[in-house]
Amino acid sequence: MLSAKGGIILFKAQNYIKASDLQEALELNKKRTNKVLGGGCWMKMGKKNINTLIDLSSLGLDKITETDDEIIIGAMVTLRDIETSPVIEKYFGNYFKDAFTHIVGVQFRNCATIGGSVFSRFGFSDIVTSLIVLGTEVELAGGETVSMEEYSQRDYDNDIVVNIHIKKDGRKAAYESFRNTQTDIPVLNCSLAYDGKKLYAAVGARPMRGKVSTMDCSDVENSEEIFKFFEKIQAETEFGTNTRASKEYRKHLCLVLLKRAYKKLVCKEGEQ
Numbered sequence: 001m002l003s004a005k006g007g008i009i010l011f012k013a014q015n016y017i018k019a020s021d022l023q024e025a026l027e028l029n030k031k032r033t034n035k036v037l038g039g040g041c042w043m044k045m046g047k048k049n050i051n052t053l054i055d056l057s058s059l060g061l062d063k064i065t066e067t068d069d070e071i072i073i074g075a076m077v078t079l080r081d082i083e084t085s086p087v088i089e090k091y092f093g094n095y096f097k098d099a100f101t102h103i104v105g106v107q108f109r110n111c112a113t114i115g116g117s118v119f120s121r122f123g124f125s126d127i128v129t130s131l132i133v134l135g136t137e138v139e140l141a142g143g144e145t146v147s148m149e150e151y152s153q154r155d156y157d158n159d160i161v162v163n164i165h166i167k168k169d170g171r172k173a174a175y176e177s178f179r180n181t182q183t184d185i186p187v188l189n190c191s192l193a194y195d196g197k198k199l200y201a202a203v204g205a206r207p208m209r210g211k212v213s214t215m216d217c218s219d220v221e222n223s224e225e226i227f228k229f230f231e232k233i234q235a236e237t238e239f240g241t242n243t244r245a246s247k248e249y250r251k252h253l254c255l256v257l258l259k260r261a262y263k264k265l266v267c268k269e270g271e272q
């Protein structure tokens, strides 16, 4: 791959180890110059000199499993696996398809992993914004399981993402993003989820990570109350300016996207 100046962009690794268990991976990852390998899609954009690449591919983390109360997604599951999973579709319909479809292209999403995406928790992430309104938890190799919302605000460390847990609590969700071109990173994205009692909303790519706002809501059809909630989110959320958009434009888009997502959500509710 060539950079804008024509130089090669690629990381170099001195060693490669296929971890035989999580403990080994965790030990290896304690060294700052070692790196866990997800799909490698983001890493290959950098020019890092890596000592040892830690491959998790033989740890069985490439599966989506359904239990009585949650869906467990292994760190090595690709974004495309999630988009096309019948289990995910059964509970969330097109939600993840809507959230992931603009991320580069199918071939890319066949490589990029949920573990690498959650660990990276980019300020522009569609993945983080889509997961945080679903009460998602992140299971780490060090033994902790933390809410996606908390994890997304943390500083980077050398723990390893093992699984993502999504609760099966009946939430229906809708996703919207706005991009300058179809497959560019988003100017703004937003997610809404409803469990029959509460409405959960997140606005991301501001260009900062999304945070969840909630509203008690027994009647999701009460658009007047809900639009007031959206206006409050718009007024209280911090937006920033970068090369893609100004903070004023993002603030304007915030209400537009929340209302579009609401329309989708209510439409889905109505269909069931």
Ligand SMILES: Cc1cc2nc3c(=O)[nH]c(=O)nc-3n(C[C@H](O)[C@H](O)[C@H](O)COP(=O)(O)OP(=O)(O)OC[C@H]3O[C@@H](n4cnc5c(N)ncnc54)[C@H](O)[C@@H]3O)c2cc1C
Pocket (backbone or CB within 6 Å): 035, 036, 037, 038, 039, 040, 041, 042, 043, 044, 045, 056, 075, 102, 103, 104, 111, 112, 113, 114, 115, 116, 117, 118, 119, 120, 124, 125, 126, 127, 128, 159, 160, 161, 162, 183, 184, 185, 186
């Ligand atoms: C050109 C381009 C465009 C993109 N556009 C978008 C977009 O529009 N929207 C969006 O949401 N995302 C976008 N992304 C991000 C992408 O979706 C993935 O999130 C990203 O590539 C990371 O996933 P990966 O599997 O490739 O991780 P890798 O590149 O393998 O790893 C990324 C980082 O995570 C670490 N890591 C990997 N797996 C784990 C693990 N299990 N535990 C701990 N650390 C781990 C690695 O050591 C590395 O530091 C884009 C990326 C690229 C390169």
